[in-house]
Amino acid sequence: HNLAYVIYTSGSTGKPKGAANRHLALYNRLAWMQEAHELGNDDTILQKTPFSFDVSVWEFFWPLMYGARLAIAAPGDHRDPARLLSLILSQNVTTLHFVPSMLQAFLAHEGIEACAAPLRRIICSGEALQAEVQKQVFKKLPGVGLFNLYGPTEAAIDVTQWECVDDKDNSVPIGKPISGLQTCILDSDLNLVPAGVGGELYLGGIGLARGYLNRG
16 A cells, blocks of 8 residues: 555646555556466566656656566657657567557558558557547558557556457547456446436446545
């Protein structure tokens, strides 16, 4: 239950708050990721997320915990599709993360079809994944798995996952809760709402932060 790291909210609801995430929650998130995706010693993860973002935590520690290879991009490479393409090919990268808007920019770059050989999976989070971007992944990178993850600052990185499929839907779901997490859609009186009825997303389980910094 000791503190692993503090990460600040965006401040969209007021002043940014520091969410204090625990070692237990972080370990649960990493162990779930291995259970869901099973890295092996023939996998390489490209670490390209600036370390001020929580995605960088799994990029660093997931491969090191389970015997995979870690390739570290230079600062700024995450914004350069040409440099990313070169790294994926030269380092035989099998797994990497994209914020959906950056994935869209990467897909527009000439020659990215060559990445389909080493790549096994693309993890997306940080923004809503648009159906058109999903469509482009399956068109240009056939055989590469695409996974949409969701998580607020107040939890250890992610709380739900959806394995994308090549279909004609106009939206990409955030998926189902990962191990150790629960999700509920509640109304303003905290009652469960029927399927298809709007409400607020509530989270529970060991993945939640232990609270906000300096707020007891």
